[in-house]
Amino acid sequence: MAVEGKSVPSGRMTPYTPKAFPTVDGAVRSRAFIWSSIGTKVILAITGVALGLFLPIHLAGNLIIFAGAEEFNKYAHFLISIPVLVPIVEIGLLALFIIHSVKAVLNYLSNRKARPSRYESSQWAGGRSRKSWASTTMIISGLSLGAFVPIHLIQMKFGPYYSTTVDGETVRDVYRVVVETFASPLNVAFYLFCMVVVGMHLYHGFVSAFSSLGISHPRYSPAILWAGRAFGVVIGLGFFILPIYVAVAG
Ligand code: HEM
Numbered sequence: 001m002a003v004e005g006k007s008v009p010s011g012r013m014t015p016y017t018p019k020a021f022p023t024v025d026g027a028v029r030s031r032a033f034i035w036s037s038i039g040t041k042v043i044l045a046i047t048g049v050a051l052g053l054f055l056p057i058h059l060a061g062n063l064i065i066f067a068g069a070e071e072f073n074k075y076a077h078f079l080i081s082i083p084v085l086v087p088i089v090e091i092g093l094l095a096l097f098i099i100h101s102v103k104a105v106l107n108y109l110s111n112r113k114a115r116p117s118r119y120e121s122s123q124w125a126g127g128r129s130r131k132s133w134a135s136t137t138m139i140i141s142g143l144s145l146g147a148f149v150p151i152h153l154i155q156m157k158f159g160p161y162y163s164t165t166v167d168g169e170t171v172r173d174v175y176r177v178v179v180e181t182f183a184s185p186l187n188v189a190f191y192l193f194c195m196v197v198v199g200m201h202l203y204h205g206f207v208s209a210f211s212s213l214g215i216s217h218p219r220y221s222p223a224i225l226w227a228g229r230a231f232g233v234v235i236g237l238g239f240f241i242l243p244i245y246v247a248v249a250g
Contacts, residue, residue, distance in 0.1 A: 045210075059235060072178075101142070204228070207225055
């Protein structure tokens with residue numbers, strides 16, 4: 001490439017080279033993309049969708065609680081008995097959770113930097129707009145879930161180990177852990193609050209992931225909006241009924 005009559009070796013930055021995506025090589029370009037604002041949004045969307053896929057599976061498994069202690073413990077034991085599945089899922093979830101959280105905070109900070117002065121008054125967009133309470137509080141709901149997940153894991157996954165027998169086999173009594181957790185009204189209230197937050201986060205996250213991935217179309221957007229809303233409500237509500245059921249019937 002010639003600049004002011006001089007030959008510049010390929011890959012050298014010149015004042016004319018766009019800084020966000022230097023034309024050096026693929027590795028530098030992908031690194032620049034990953035840390036760019038659009039790259040951050042795309043990674044947020046992909047990791048969000050992947051994390052979101054875990055929740056219907058987790059909810060379906062948890063709904064076995066309605067079938068009683070034995071069925072639920074059998075299911076929990078079946079899961080951990082599948083070779084390498086649990087470590088792979090756990091490492092994957094942890095990596096996705098960390099990347100998603102870091103990118104969410106970076107995205108929030110870069111949005112704030114792009115708009116340094118706060119508006120005099122907060123204007124709500126019209127009824128058809130996607131600017132809802134859920135979207136403007138995405139970072140708050142996300143941070144709340146960031147606090148919920150470790151507490152949840154300490155209570156359930158790393159909670160007390162009780163043994164029980166299912167089909168002649170000694171297994172962990174996970175059902176008892178769930179029942180003991182929801183025997184405390186404080187825990188029930190905490191979970192109910194967090195499940196509303198989960199629903200809201202999914203509701204907006206779903207819609208915004210589609211738009212970040214460029215899957216936004218005037219004709220299909222209303223359907224995407226409704227699908228996101230339905231996903232948030234179904235998953236949020238599904239998890240919401242569990243602490244109530246266990247507290248009452250457990
Ligand atoms: C009322 C709602 C919920 C109940 C009763 C529940 C129950 C449980 C139980 C019993 C376990 C331990 C399973 C075992 O060790 O065998 C677990 C693990 C887990 N839960 Fe939940 N859960 C609920 C909601 C959620 C939500 C909303 C999230 C995420 C936002 C979540 C994320 C996880 C994760 C990441 C694990 C660890 C999975 C693994 O290590 O393989 N849970 N849950």
